[in-house]
Amino acid sequence: MSTLTSTQAWDILNRVPDPEIPVISVTELGIVRDVQAADNIVDVVVTPTYSGCPATEVIERSIREALTAAGATQVRVTTRLAPAWTTDWIEPAAQEKLRAYGIAPPVARGAGNAQPLTFMARVDCPRCGSADTERLSQFGATACKALYRCRSCREPFEYFKPL
Amino acid sequence: MSTITAANAAHLEYVLRIADTSLILGQRLSEWCGHGPVIEEDIALTNVALDLIGQARLLLTHVGRLEGKGRDEDRLAFLRTEPQYRNLTIVELPNVDFARTILRNFLVAAWQRELWQKLASSTDTELAAIAGKALKETRYHLQHAADWTVRLGDGTEESHARMQKALDYLWPYTAEFFSATAEDAAVEAAGVGPAWATLESTWEAVVRPVLEVATLAVPARMPFLSRGKQGQHTESMGHLLTEMQYLQRTYPGGTW
Numbered sequence: 001m002s003t004l005t006s007t008q009a010w011d012i013l014n015r016v017p018d019p020e021i022p023v024i025s026v027t028e029l030g031i032v033r034d035v036q037a038a039d040n041i042v043d044v045v046v047t048p049t050y051s052g053c054p055a056t057e058v059i060e061r062s063i064r065e066a067l068t069a070a071g072a073t074q075v076r077v078t079t080r081l082a083p084a085w086t087t088d089w090i091e092p093a094a095q096e097k098l099r100a101y102g103i104a105p106p107v108a109r110g111a112g113n114a115q116p117l118t119f120m121a122r123v124d125c126p127r128c129g130s131a132d133t134e135r136l137s138q139f140g141a142t143a144c145k146a147l148y149r150c151r152s153c154r155e156p157f158e159y160f161k162p163l
Numbered sequence: 164m165s166t167i168t169a170a171n172a173a174h175l176e177y178v179l180r181i182a183d184t185s186l187i188l189g190q191r192l193s194e195w196c197g198h199g200p201v202i203e204e205d206i207a208l209t210n211v212a213l214d215l216i217g218q219a220r221l222l223l224t225h226v227g228r229l230e231g232k233g234r235d236e237d238r239l240a241f242l243r244t245e246p247q248y249r250n251l252t253i254v255e256l257p258n259v260d261f262a263r264t265i266l267r268n269f270l271v272a273a274w275q276r277e278l279w280q281k282l283a284s285s286t287d288t289e290l291a292a293i294a295g296k297a298l299k300e301t302r303y304h305l306q307h308a309a310d311w312t313v314r315l316g317d318g319t320e321e322s323h324a325r326m327q328k329a330l331d332y333l334w335p336y337t338a339e340f341f342s343a344t345a346e347d348a349a350v351e352a353a354g355v356g357p358a359w360a361t362l363e364s365t366w367e368a369v370v371r372p373v374l375e376v377a378t379l380a381v382p383a384r385m386p387f388l389s390r391g392k393q394g395q396h397t398e399s400m401g402h403l404l405t406e407m408q409y410l411q412r413t414y415p416g417g418t419w
Contacts, residue, residue, distance in 0.1 A: 051296055052217025081221070082292035084299060137203035138307040139210040143300075147203060163299050 004071055009037045013044070016066045019058045020142050023101040026059055030089025033080055041074040042067050047085045049163070050143045087162045098160060099126045104148065106162040123159050125150035135159075173346035174355050175229050176249065178290060180392045181278065182222030183250035185297075186240060188271060189215030190407050191258055200261050207307055211268065214300040221293045228289075241411035245400055252391030253336035255400045262315055262325035267333055269308035273369045274340045275301045277362045286354035309373050316377025327379055334382045339389045340366065 013035065016026045026032055026046075034045035044063055048056045064075045087106035090098075095105035104126045124131050130152035137147040138161075145158040192212035199205025223236040254271060258264045279301055282294035315322040340359060347358035374381055391400070410417060 048296075050214060050217060050300060051221060051293075052213035052215070054213070081296055082288070084292070084296040086299075137207055138303060138310070139203075139207035141206065143210045143213060161303065 002071070004037045004040055004042065004067075006035055006037045008070070009035045009042050009044075009067060009072070012066050012070050013063060016059075016062050019055045019062070020144075021098070021101070021103065023097045024090075024094045026063065028091050028094035028097070030091065031059070031085060032063075037072070040072050041076070042072045043076045043078070045078050045080050047080050047083075049085050053143060055142075085163070087160060090160075102126050102157055103145065104157060104159040106160045108162070123148055125153060125155070126157055127155050128153040133157075171229065173349040174287070174353065175226060176346050177350045177356060178222060178229065178287075179226050180249040180251070181282075182219050182226055182239075183248050184254055184271070184275075184392075185215045185222065186219035187248070187250040187403065188254035188267075189213070189219060190403060191254060191256075192264070192268075194258060195264065204261070208264070211304050211307070214297075214304065218293065218297045218300070221296075222290075225289050225293065237411070241408050245396055245404060246394040248396065248400065248404075249392050249394060251336070251339050252389035252397060253333060253339070255391060255397060255403055256333075256336070257399055260325060260329075262322065263329040263333065265308055265311045265315065266326060266329040268304060269312045269373070270333060270337055270370065272301050272305035272308055274337075274362065274366055276305055276369075277365050278356075278359075281357045281362070285356055287356075290355065305369075312373055312379075313377045316374070316379045323378065326377065330374070330379050331382055335385055335387045336389050338384065338387065339392060342388055344393065 010027065010032075013032055014025050014027045018024055018026055018029050021029075029049070031047050031049060032044060033047050034043070036043045044067075046060065046063070060077050063077055067075045088108060090106065098105045104123050107123070122131055123133050123135075125133050125148075128150060130150055132151040133148050134151060135146060136149050136156065139145075140147040140158050144161060144163070146161050147156065148159045149156045189212045192208050192215065195205060195208040195212075197205065199208055219240070220236050223239040227234045227236065227239060251271070253267060256263075256267070276298065279294040279298035283291055283298060285291040285294065312326070316326040317323070318326075341363040343358065343360055347360070350356055351358045371381060389395075389397075391397070
């Protein structure tokens, strides 16, 4: 069997889906920060999303399985906490995939990272595009999403919270 | 083998206080799972609990490394006795009702936000990394609790009365957020983190305007001072630990 290159290892991870939002991959989510392959030993650096995200351990296992299936003899996954993960790392193409899946993508946080106490961004409905939406709950089915409702098309939807 | 000096004993104690505060509040909030007043709040409170337990896992793992005695997050979380916990007393108090739960979340999240902001530049780089991450989560916890504090405080007669009662009950426990301890000087001098007394004015500047909009009257400070962060707990703590530690005590070393 041939030797895995770092580029090939990245490509493999591009196809490992996020367990909670399977339309995007772990690389599109921006949590894979570094991949180094040498002699079929692959080192992967992952930055977790939320401290208590239950998907973190599943993601680590999926990464191991995918790389092992591609010929890696050893996969070392290390966690890097700083700099902390931000939704700004979600790739633009992935933001569109989120929208098509029915999840409003996060508004850009920008460099300032400012977030006042009563922070309320304009969130457009991912289904009909209307800006006439309201927040039902700050926390949705997972820590990373809030629950919204569109006043135009009356559909509820999830919003990926900027972090 | 590393020798525990007075300076790193203080460091260890300092991180443990922060870790246990997240852990015990996370445990308390998880009691709401399946009992929230509406499904959105059931989900919100358990999501906050999950963040807090996630923070506690990272912090307790770090405590275990600082201590150097081979204790991991699970041993620290589940196999200590009551006086060995160092959480702020306020987080161990029973939930009682949604008003008290929300108001406590508000008071604690405002304090945690000030603390994480300072710790993000700690000389302890692992602590700084955990704080930088926790800060982002705590902002949402604070926003959620502040929204509800205003809605309930400035709400119906019943919701206002419950919030005022919650504030009268909880406020005295917030003195512990800022009370001086023997470890403060060493920790501050080493650049590990601020003496908590220095957080008081910024905390009040966040908390008081929200309570005012919520039409709640802030009680005067009293000499009462709780000491959970020094290992002196209320009766509630033993009951909480009995439930939290049940599995590890009954089936030692059990994993799943």
